[in-house]
Amino acid sequence: MNESQLHAALDSYTDDPPTALPDSAVMLAVARRARRNRTVLTAGIGVFAALTAVATGIAVTPGRPGTPAAKPSPIVITSCAGQRPDTPVQPDQPIPDDLATWGKNTVTCYLKAALPSLVPGATFEQVQGAPAGPLIGFILPLGQTGPSRDGRPLNDRVDAVSIIRDSQGAGDLWLTIGVTSPGEKDREIERCRAGSTCTVQSGPNGATALIVSAQPNAVPFSQNWVQVYRGNSTIWIGATDTDRKARGGLPERTRPTPILTTDQLLELSYAQDLLLYP
Template identity: 40%
Template structure:
C-alpha cells in the first residue's frame, strides 16, 4: 500500500466531513472511497435530521448560496437541554428521538458558549452541503454509524483566514477506547499520540506526519473516550472546498484551533453525554 494512497484516502474522508469515529487504519482506504457516496446519502437522510433541528429551533437549508458562505456571530442556546431523558443506548442502536434531540441540543449549547471563549474574534458560517447551520448539533438518524451520534460543523473565520471545525459525540462500546489506544500506538499513518486525560480518560491526538510539506492542509483530530461516549474534534486550516476535484487547499496558516484547544474542547464535561 503506497503512502500517497493512504494520504489521499484520508484527505477525501476528511474533506467530505466524515468523522473517523471508531475507524482503524485498515478501514481508512475503504472509508475514503465510500465517503463521497455517504455524503450524497446524508443529503437525503432528511427525516431524522429535520425532526431534530425543528425540535430545537435549528436551521435547515436545502441548497448552497452562489455568493458563498455568510459568516456571523455564534448563536444563543435555543433552550437548556436539561437532564438526559430516559432510554437505552448502545453502539449498535439508533438513538431514540428524545435522546437525539437532547444530545443535539447539548452539543449546540456548549459549542455556542465555548467557541466564542476560545476564539473571541471568530465568525461562523454553514458548511456548504451540510443541512444544519454552523455549530448546530444534529443527528442524521438511521442505522449506526449515523444514527448513534450527533454532529456539529462550521466554517470558522478570523483575521488569519478560514478553517473548519467538526465535533461529534457518539455511542461506542466501553472497550473501544482501549482498542483505539492500541491502534494509535501502532499506526504508521500520520502521527498519533496517546495522552492521559483526567480520571483515566483516554485521549488520542492525530495529525499529519512531521515531514508533511508546509503548504499542505493540516488537521488536528482528537478522540476522547469516556464510558460509552466517543468525543471527536477535528480542526483544520481549510475551507473544506475541493480544489480541482481533489483535497481542499490551505486557507489559513494553522488549524482554526490549536492542538491544546482541540483537546480541551474534547475533554469538556458538557460533551460527556453517554456514560
C-alpha cells in the same frame, strides 16, 4: 500499515467518491466507518481521504503509555440543555428520540457558548451541504449511508460542523460523539501504542485521548484531530486550515494553521457537557 496498504485504503475511497469534493455528511460518514473498523490509523486515513481524496502521508508522535496530556482546563457551561434523559442507548444503534433531542441541544448549546472564547472575534458559517447551521448539533437521517457502502444507519451519534473565520483566514471544525462499543477503548489504545500513527495521553477525570495530527505540507492543507474516550462516550473532534472550497480540484490552505490547536480540541472534548453517554 505499509505504503502499498495505505494507497490501497485511499484507492478504495477514491475509486467511487460520492462527490468531487465531499460535503460534511460524507466526511462524517467516513469517520463513522473508521470507528466501525476500530482502528485509529484507518480513521486518520479516512478523514484525510474524505476531505481531499489525495494524501501523501500522515505523521504523528509515537504513542507512549501513560504520557500525561498537556493540561488544558475543561470548559464548563453547566449543562445548558437541561437534565439528561435516562433512556438507554446501545453502540451502533439509533439514538432514542428523547436522548437524540437532548444530545443535539446539548452539543449546540455547548459549542455556541465555548467557541467564541477560543477564537475571539471569529465568525461561524454553515458548511456547504451540511444538514444544519454552524455549531448546531444534528443526527444524520435513518438509513443514510456513507462511502463505506456497509449499509449501516448513521443515526447512532451526534455531529456538528462549522467553518470558522478570523483575521487569519477560514478553517473547518467537525465534531462527532458516539457510544463506545465494549472493548473498543482498550483495542484502540493498544493499536495506537503498537504503531507510530498517534499518541496516547491521559486526560482529566479518567479521559483517554488518542491524538492524530497532519504532517505539515503532506496535502494542500493540514488538520489537527483527537479521539477521546470518556465514560461510554467516544468523541472525535478536528480542525483544519481550509474552508473546504475546491481550488484546482482540491481544498487549499486558507489560513496559516488549523483554526484550533490540539490543546484547544482537547479542552473542548474534556468538557462535561460533551459527555453525552456517561
